[in-house]
Amino acid sequence: MAWVKVTFPKWRKEMRSVQWGPLYNEFKEADLDPAELEAEISMLMQDEDVTKKAGIYIYVLSREERHLSIRAFTDNQKREAYERQTGVCPVCKEHFELAAMEAGHITPWHAGGRTIAANCKMLCKEDNRRKGGV
Known part of the structure; x- marks a missing residue:
């Protein structure tokens, strides 16, 4: 597909498993900068927290x-x-057993927070789900 080659000019093996048709239909009119996309893709490919590189x-x-x-x-x-x-x-300042809590990032991953112990916080399941999950 020409759109893929123009938008993502650097071929990587991870691209094989991507469903390009739906992406094309949704983003074909978007103003995309291939150089900016490539820079971000390269950075994310090196991020050890990203476990699904095709994603x-x-x-x-x-x-x-x-x-x-x-x-x-x-x-x-x-x-x-x-x-x-x-x-x-x-969040709620109540005490819970470990099994009743879920881990979340103190500094969110999308804001540069790493998946390391120092950036982990435990929330009760209700508060964690209220904020949108881990």
Whole structure:
């Protein structure tokens, strides 16, 4: 497809699994800068938190992080954050057992936050879901 070659001039193996037809239909009229897209794609390909590299192409068009499958916090990172917070949810200020909490990024991934222990916070499931998930 010519649109793909013009919009994404650098071929990568991850492009094979992308469903290009729907993307073309949705973004064919968008004002896209191939150089800017390539710079962002290159950066995201190097990001160890991005576990679904093929999803990068959908993300740079849609801005939906779910396509990247951002690496989740490990059980040890969650336990460290839980202990640091003494089991208290920072939103509702109530105490919960570890199993009743979910990990989230203090500085969101899209704002440069890494998936490391120091950037992990534990929220009660209700507050985590209210903010839109991990």
